[in-house]
């Protein structure tokens with residue numbers, strides 16, 4: 001999970017809190033919190049803020065490779081998507097091939113040093 005505010009990958013599932021969290025859970029969202037900047041956000045496979053970009057449906061990876069649209073061999077409405085020529089992508093870590101009409105935007109977790117920044121003796 002990538003934090004939509006600082007793009008750190010140090011995020012963890014947050015506890016549900018109150019009615020709003022109950023409501024968003026009903027549409028599949030889960031509350032998360034970023035360990036780096038303490039930002040609280042909601043996410044499906046990826047954070048809501050990033051969900052409009054093409055991402056792997058299995059692992060939420062945005063670092064995708066564009067492939068030929070005839071190379072996807074499973075999924076829903078396959079024949080239709082092939083015929084229409086939907087953009088096809090491949091996710092390297094899980095070898096998932098899929099179609100996505102969402103715009104491609106490569107989002108990579110920022111590497112933030114875990115120590116040093118908060119030291120009072122610098």
Ligand SMILES: [Zn+2]
Nearest residue numbers: 003006034037
């Ligand atoms: Zn953050």
Ligand SMILES: [Zn+2]
Nearest residue numbers: 056059091094
């Ligand atoms: Zn993947």
